[in-house]
Amino acid sequence: MSPSFERLVVNAFGAKNTELVVLGSEPLTPHYHRVHVDCGDFLRSHGVHPSMWLRLWFDDDGKDHQRAFTLVDADEASGRATLEFALHDGVAARWSQNVTAGTRIRASLLGSKCPWPSEKPAPGTSWERTVLIGGTACVPAIRSLLDHWSEAPATVLLHSEYDDDRDIPLGLAAATDVEWFAMGDEALLTRTHDFAGEATTRFWVTTEASATRAVVRALRKDHGVGKERIHAQAYWSAAG
Known part of the structure; x- marks a missing residue:
């Protein structure tokens, strides 16, 4: 599948790209699904920060379909993480329900950062x-x-x-x-x-x-x- 204009723009802004390999999946409720993935060396190479998210590129009948997902329990040493899907009718939700172990999906890191990098709202104070x-x-x-x-x-x-x-x-x-x-x-x-x-x-x-x-x-x-x-x-x- 050729990259969409959207994916070309993301790459032009310096996205770090990788492929995730699905290890397995499980439903947590009828409307909430979990997918386990192997990120290879990507997490070790780029580090993990709180609320870190990746842009996943789903195949929508030959077209790119981008959605962002927070990495859960991301472990730099093993390279493994989990993705959680709140299910609505859509490409990403259907993918999470039907995906099988060994499936690969493209992912990009761009724009993810932890809010409030400083823990202090003002000198001499802290968030309560x-x-x-x-x-x-x-x-x-x-x-x-x-x-x-x-x-x-x-x-x-x-x-x-x-x-x-x-x-x-x-x-x-x-x-x-x-x-x-x-x-x-x-x-x-x-x-x-x-x-x-x-x-x-x-x-x-x-x-x-x-x-x-x-x-x-x-x-x-x-x-x-x-x-x-x-x-x-x-x-x-x-x-x-």
């Missing part, structure tokens, strides 16, 4: 709480970040789309406060407001595109939360 807002597609990144930020209290506010979403093994510390909200429930936005007045609380907002914009808009305009306290990135769009 992290509020993470997302959906099931964000679970791997949330787990990775909270492993890295293990000392500060955290509150996780999650959108659910299916009844079985709450059965997903989150793998978070028992002390982590996790609250679930139905997709579109404005109570999540209201709950976010409860933390806005805490000057040493930061917000990691990575959910559906319109929901991400609504949360950030409320934090910035209604509560005056500085942009240095917010990391925002839309993980997917309901508009397609």
Whole structure:
């Protein structure tokens, strides 16, 4: 398959490319799937950082289809990692459900970095709480970040789309406060407001595109939360 314009652009910006080899897969819930992969020497060569993600290039009837996935339990020594898929009807979801051991898939590293590389919001202070807002597609990144930020209290506010979403093994510390909200429930936005007045609380907002914009808009305009306290990135769009 010839590379798409999108893949050519990613390469032009200096992407590091590799191929992942599938080792196996397993369903965790009817709407959440896990795929184990071997990354070869790639992790050892480029290192692993919290919430590290790769661009995977799926074959969509001979066309490139790009989606980004956080590496779970990435191990530089063995070169192995896991990918987790929140299942929606689409090329990536179908691939995760049907893939077999030995399958290869192209992957690119470009743009991945850990938010808030400095642990201090201002000289002489530290972050006292992290509020993470997302959906099931964000679970791997949330787990990775909270492993890295293990000392500060955290509150996780999650959108659910299916009844079985709450059965997903989150793998978070028992002390982590996790609250679930139905997709579109404005109570999540209201709950976010409860933390806005805490000057040493930061917000990691990575959910559906319109929901991400609504949360950030409320934090910035209604509560005056500085942009240095917010990391925002839309993980997917309901508009397609």
